[in-house]
Amino acid sequence: MIQQVNSILEKLNEQLNFIDLEIDDEIKRCEKAIEITLKAKDNLKKIVLKNQFKSQNEEIHFFKDLKPQFTSKLIYYNMIYKIEMKRPNGGNRVLKKYYNNELQKLKAYFDNELDFYKYYRSGSSYLDYKYFLRGEYDIKLALDSYYFEADSSFSTSCDFKVARILANDLIQLYLEDKLIMIENKDFSDKSQRKPNTKLMWTSSKVALIELIYALHTEGVLNNGVADLKDIAEYFEHIFEIDLGQYRRVFLEIRARKADKTKFISALNEALLKRMENYDELI
Incomplete structure (x- = not known):
């Protein structure tokens, strides 16, 4: 049962x-x-x-x-x-x-x-x-x-x-x-140089949230002092995407029974495969 x-x-x-x-x-x-x-x-x-x-x-x-x-x-x-x-x-x-x-x-x-x-x-x-x-x-x-x-x-x-x-x-x-x-x-973004190419996040929002938490946990932004909400808002801004209740989604990610880091694991596997096939790609 x-x-x-x-x-x-x-x-x-x-x-x-x-x-x-x-x-x-x-x-x-x-x-x-x-x-x-x-x-x-x-x-x-x-x-x-x-x-x-x-x-x-x-x-x-x-x-x-x-x-x-x-x-x-x-x-x-x-x-x-x-x-x-x-x-x-x-x-x-x-x-x-x-x-x-x-x-x-x-x-x-x-x-x-x-x-x-x-x-x-x-x-x-x-x-x-x-x-x-x-x-x-x-x-x-x-x-x-x-x-x-x-x-x-x-x-x-x-x-x-x-x-x-x-x-x-x-x-x-x-x-x-x-x-x-x-x-x-009411926060107004400061003018900044824009790249010639606009990038869009085309994977799932859950995947982006998983990535954001990984970056925050590893402390790779602002020498590890960047707040989680600042990181999330930054990604929302640059990709023009609404992550909604990302902290609630993380609770659901954490509750996964298998492969809790599904997106991170997929990135790792893809990169390792690319390294193995490096000679064919250059």
């Missing part, structure tokens, strides 16, 4: 990556992402209700590590949808205040759930039998009201809290990116 779940999750991540890169309109992107994620979660529920977990440990693993990855995506895209639908019309000052207020809401949730945050982030497991087994709960642990309305055959007392933590991480990145874009919106 776990293998089936992992397969559904991998396919979902691929679909969401495609949507994030191909649909520029944030509202439409969220609508499509929610639609796809709901279908994936419905398939997930059918699998769980049809099969039995082999052990309590497997059940805990599912509700602590796997199901939250589906639910967190629904929370994330739904929250971004609401944030953008309620976004006020106004100048940079108004927008900065609005997005900063949304960040404060995330902090408020963090403060309210501080004990569970510490438990989950520290990798603790001594309360997993209460938090992530169906039918096991303790009213003294301050349960969210939603738990009493949730399907007890497909929910535990805290799997939603884990999903909320994962979603909040992504929402924070989104809001911080928005604030950075606002701060740089």
Whole structure:
């Protein structure tokens, strides 16, 4: 069963990556992402209700590590949808205040759930039998009201809290990116000598993001002191491309099961092949 779940999750991540890169309109992107994620979660529920977990440990693993990855995506895209639908019309000052207020809401949730945050982030497991087994709960642990309305055959007392933590991480990145874009919106580029030939990035955005992170990690720009956002903005400018939420895409790249550095590996193989065939190329 776990293998089936992992397969559904991998396919979902691929679909969401495609949507994030191909649909520029944030509202439409969220609508499509929610639609796809709901279908994936419905398939997930059918699998769980049809099969039995082999052990309590497997059940805990599912509700602590796997199901939250589906639910967190629904929370994330739904929250971004609401944030953008309620976004006020106004100048940079108004927008900065609005997005900063949304960040404060995330902090408020963090403060309210501080004990569970510490438990989950520290990798603790001594309360997993209460938090992530169906039918096991303790009213003294301050349960969210939603738990009493949730399907007890497909929910535990805290799997939603884990999903909320994962979603909040992504929402924070989104809001911080928005604030950075606002701060740089009025920045006027200095005149500079332009090359005779205009180069366009014709590979995927994911590949460019992977390259940017590699350059930043190796510290090959500005003696290693260049900020990641500065590098990303530079590439966006010279290639006239919108990388969107590149930090979120990197999280997905990092989650790849096989060949995490797919583009870098392809570059390495191509260059080695060229070196081997050097005599034929000169």
